[in-house]
Amino acid sequence: MLSHTDIGASGRLPPLLIVHGLFGSARNWGAIAKRLSDDRRVVTVDMRNHGSSFRAASQSYPDMAGDLAQVIETIGAPMDVLGHSMGGKAAMQLALTQGELIDRVVVADIAPVAYGHSQSHLVRAMRGLDLRDLSARSEADRRLAATVEDAGVRAFLLQSLDLKADPPAWRLNLDVLEREMDRITGWPGTEGRFDGPALFLSGALSDYVRPEHREGIKHLFPNAKFARIPGAGHWLHAERPREFEAAVRAFLERPSGG
Missing domain, CATH: 3.40.50.1820 (Alpha/Beta hydrolase fold, catalytic domain)
Incomplete structure (x- = not known):
């Protein structure tokens, strides 16, 4: 469940x-x-x-x-x-x-x-975020700003980033969400x-x-x-x-x- x-x-x-x-x-x-x-x-x-x-x-x-x-x-x-x-x-x-x-x-x-729109570009942005040596959400925001211009969207996405994991990881199944994007939209x-x-x-x-x-x-x-x-x-x-x-x-x- x-x-x-x-x-x-x-x-x-x-x-x-x-x-x-x-x-x-x-x-x-x-x-x-x-x-x-x-x-x-x-x-x-x-x-x-x-x-x-x-x-x-x-x-x-x-x-x-x-x-x-x-x-x-x-x-x-x-x-x-x-x-x-x-x-x-x-x-x-x-x-x-x-x-x-x-x-x-x-x-x-x-x-x-x-x-008609897709959110696959956000999947690519999250997948492309360099998670190495990442311990602060402010630093994650700075790095994500290179591909996601809107600060509000970055703040929303970063709520799904687990910085306590070792290494940090997204609490999202990005592969499936990207593959199923046409169904979702x-x-x-x-x-x-x-x-x-x-x-x-x-x-x-x-x-x-x-x-x-x-x-x-x-x-x-x-x-x-x-x-x-x-x-x-x-x-x-x-x-x-x-x-x-x-x-x-x-x-x-x-x-x-x-």
């Missing part, structure tokens, strides 16, 4: 499962998970080939959804699910194929479509329908969820609502964490008796 972190205890609201995106991990969501755990149990996972979870030959959405289903069935269904980017697509796949496991779903800055064309509450929450500065995607989203998620966070891009939870948390909390809230 996926490695996961459990925060909080049973509360008035159903448990919440948080699913990170490509190159991420449960640790990226620690602060938000802790704040959302004031009235519920919150579980964050490391997806396959990420963090402390198992290594596998596939990164397909049916396989990732199956991993999430196993976690939910172990904890107790139904759960609310929040997924970002790759994690959002895995959450959508699960909702469309095993919707009985999910009560409400939040899909953060991603649509059920195939994207793609979408399997899954049919189905999730009639439960769904929120598609986007960054106002991001172009991942476009107006032309809405018809397809509503076909699969008839009760979908849409919201955008001003000043946020694709990594909206990191760029505007308080606004992100407030939007998620408002959507997942139930009346006191419900």
